[in-house]
Amino acid sequence: MHSIGIDIGGTKIAAGLVSPDGEVSQVKKVPSPAAEPDLMAETVVELIHNLQRENQVDTVGIAAAGFINSERNEILYSPNLQWRHEPLKTRIQQQVSVPVSLENDANAAAWAEFRFGSAKNADSMVMLTIGTGVGGAIIDSGRLIRGGFGIGGELGHIRLVKNGRQCGCGQRGCLEQYGSGTAFLKAARKLATSDGPAGRRLRELASENGVLTGAEVSQAITEGDVGALSLLRELGDYLGQGLASIVAVLDPEICVVGGGVSIAGEKLTEPIYFSYLNNLPARGYRPELSVVAAKLGNNAGLIGAADISRAESLQ
Amino acid sequence: MHSIGIDIGGTKIAAGLVSPDGEVSQVKKVPSPAAEPDLMAETVVELIHNLQRENQVDTVGIAAAGFINSERNEILYSPNLQWRHEPLKTRIQQQVSVPVSLENDANAAAWAEFRFGSAKNADSMVMLTIGTGVGGAIIDSGRLIRGGFGIGGELGHIRLVKNGRQCGCGQRGCLEQYGSGTAFLKAARKLATSDGPAGRRLRELASENGVLTGAEVSQAITEGDVGALSLLRELGDYLGQGLASIVAVLDPEICVVGGGVSIAGEKLTEPIYFSYLNNLPARGYRPELSVVAAKLGNNAGLIGAADISRAESLQ
Numbered sequence: 001m002h003s004i005g006i007d008i009g010g011t012k013i014a015a016g017l018v019s020p021d022g023e024v025s026q027v028k029k030v031p032s033p034a035a036e037p038d039l040m041a042e043t044v045v046e047l048i049h050n051l052q053r054e055n056q057v058d059t060v061g062i063a064a065a066g067f068i069n070s071e072r073n074e075i076l077y078s079p080n081l082q083w084r085h086e087p088l089k090t091r092i093q094q095q096v097s098v099p100v101s102l103e104n105d106a107n108a109a110a111w112a113e114f115r116f117g118s119a120k121n122a123d124s125m126v127m128l129t130i131g132t133g134v135g136g137a138i139i140d141s142g143r144l145i146r147g148g149f150g151i152g153g154e155l156g157h158i159r160l161v162k163n164g165r166q167c168g169c170g171q172r173g174c175l176e177q178y179g180s181g182t183a184f185l186k187a188a189r190k191l192a193t194s195d196g197p198a199g200r201r202l203r204e205l206a207s208e209n210g211v212l213t214g215a216e217v218s219q220a221i222t223e224g225d226v227g228a229l230s231l232l233r234e235l236g237d238y239l240g241q242g243l244a245s246i247v248a249v250l251d252p253e254i255c256v257v258g259g260g261v262s263i264a265g266e267k268l269t270e271p272i273y274f275s276y277l278n279n280l281p282a283r284g285y286r287p288e289l290s291v292v293a294a295k296l297g298n299n300a301g302l303i304g305a306a307d308i309s310r311a312e313s314l315q
Numbered sequence: 316m317h318s319i320g321i322d323i324g325g326t327k328i329a330a331g332l333v334s335p336d337g338e339v340s341q342v343k344k345v346p347s348p349a350a351e352p353d354l355m356a357e358t359v360v361e362l363i364h365n366l367q368r369e370n371q372v373d374t375v376g377i378a379a380a381g382f383i384n385s386e387r388n389e390i391l392y393s394p395n396l397q398w399r400h401e402p403l404k405t406r407i408q409q410q411v412s413v414p415v416s417l418e419n420d421a422n423a424a425a426w427a428e429f430r431f432g433s434a435k436n437a438d439s440m441v442m443l444t445i446g447t448g449v450g451g452a453i454i455d456s457g458r459l460i461r462g463g464f465g466i467g468g469e470l471g472h473i474r475l476v477k478n479g480r481q482c483g484c485g486q487r488g489c490l491e492q493y494g495s496g497t498a499f500l501k502a503a504r505k506l507a508t509s510d511g512p513a514g515r516r517l518r519e520l521a522s523e524n525g526v527l528t529g530a531e532v533s534q535a536i537t538e539g540d541v542g543a544l545s546l547l548r549e550l551g552d553y554l555g556q557g558l559a560s561i562v563a564v565l566d567p568e569i570c571v572v573g574g575g576v577s578i579a580g581e582k583l584t585e586p587i588y589f590s591y592l593n594n595l596p597a598r599g600y601r602p603e604l605s606v607v608a609a610k611l612g613n614n615a616g617l618i619g620a621a622d623i624s625r626a627e628s629l630q
Contacts, residue, residue, distance in 0.1 A: 123463060159560050250460070
């Protein structure tokens with residue numbers, strides 16, 4: 001029994017065939033028609049039909065970046081995809097012969113890590129996805145916690161700093177303004193344009209076009225550059241502060257860290273872990289979680305979406 | 316089928332008979348042997364045997380203030396009850412003929428409100444209990460969220476203010492240092508000893524013994540005293556800020572506010588609600604929760620504990 005997983009992002013749509021063991025094959029990526037929401041369902045249906053042509057498929061799971069309603073048939077709002085009250089699942093289901101399910105992309109990725117990746121031995125986890133923003137997802141006792149209206153797990157929007165940095169959500173001081181890949185790159189660029197010795201290597205790497213890229217910062221980290229590593233520790237410190245509050249609420253066994261920056265592995269997860277410990281309420285009087293990097297990379301969203309659609313069809 | 320509910324607090328133990336509809340009778344309260352943990356099991360067993368003598372009882376549910384392990388047989392730690400790794404359930408079960416269950420007191424109270432009180436029409440809720448500290452509990456899709464190690468829902472310990480007021484948990488700036496009944500009384504005493512006109516009525520009420528009591532502050536609120544009401548709005552403002560972060564994580568349909576201060580009713584829940592709205596990430600792009608006062612008062616803990624023990628015996 002195979003399922004199709006689809007991951008709709010702001011720049012591309014990824015589709016693939018997913019086995020019951022979470023193995024992916026035939027992954028295909030196409031540009032996301034983000035500016036034309038009406039084209040989105042069409043593009044997704046075409047990807048599904050192409051995969052169905054040569055494969056026996058039982059269910060389809062779709063992950064999308066956005067607020068999904070509690071019935072999970074509608075995207076209430078998506079900042080990157082220009083949707084308001086878009087009945088995406090209904091539109092796609094009308095044109096597809098097998099059951100279709102819709103899930104928030106961060107939830108889908110966390111589900112994949114929970115079933116097949118870094119958290120497969122845990123019952124309760126949170127996931128932080130460090131990318132353009134800070135995405136989040138929650139699993140408790142083996143169940144995704146989606147919240148009463150479907151918008152739970154927006155862990156990047158707990159407040160870290162009162163009257164802090166302006167956030168795209170309309171508030172100030174949200175965790176994602178301090179702990180995202182965007183915030184990290186901004187800090188690296190600032191260090192690179194400073195005069196101090198800590199920015200030397202970053203300055204060199206940026207010299208060709210003048211503006212530091214994410215790949216160049218990754219290179220500095222890989223090389224063990226002191227300046228880049230200090231920024232990574234600062235990033236981890238912010239994320240650990242947020243994690244400590246999240247643990248007060250959810251007390252998970254494990255925190256899985258995904259997204260682009262998580263390829264730094266322990267260079268990121270260790271600073272998060274130690275900051276979490278330093279900020280943990282009632283430290284010493286309670287069990288402590290582990291912090292680990294995600295394993296499934298960019299395919300996590302489509303793997304999780306496919307697995308959720310399969311699980312639901314078996315209910 | 317009736318169950319016994321027991322609520323173990325720092326100053327007293329309450330016991331009562333609870334019907335399947337959540338009706339309580341034969342409530343009895345005895346002083347809590349908080350300083351002698353060994354006496355606690357004995358006292359509780361005596362209360363159970365007394366109630367069993369004249370009633371047919373099928374299960375016993377015990378609520379206790381403390382961290383309870385995920386197997387729910389042991390109290391890992393209780394700041395008020397001097398327990399560390401106390402196998403309370405096992406001790407009591409050995410002397411009682413019907414199934415015994417153990418639950419955190421805030422979880423038990425929330426469960427009672429969810430089944431029989433202010434949240435009985437909801438599927439997903441959080442509860443904030445405004446007392447000595449700020450207690451919390453979470454229900455999502457009809458299930459208590461206890462966390463991977465059993466210590467979820469400690470909503471009073473999310474961080475509200477970085478480098479803020481020292482908290483008993485070892486951290487600084489926890490919500491309960493700003494939103495608890497203790498913090499509220501402290502603010503009222505400060506206002507009463509100030510020279511300003513806003514503290515006039517509080518000064519008068521405190522005049523007999525010089526130090527303002529909780530009951531006197533309640534009286535000022537009932538009278539509509541401007542000074543006391545402004546402190547209540549400030550309390551609500553802090554709690555609403557915390558609630559906005561909690562909503563980013565859990566997105567519940569309803570927030571139930573319990574504890575001593577909640578007898579102020581809408582005078583407290585409205586300031587919490589408006590502060591929550593002002594601090595809500597992505598406000599305007601998502602459904603909004605309601606904030607209501609608890610209905611079941613001091614018996615909520617024992618009602619919830621009894622109902623949980625009944626539900627578990629039916630599984």
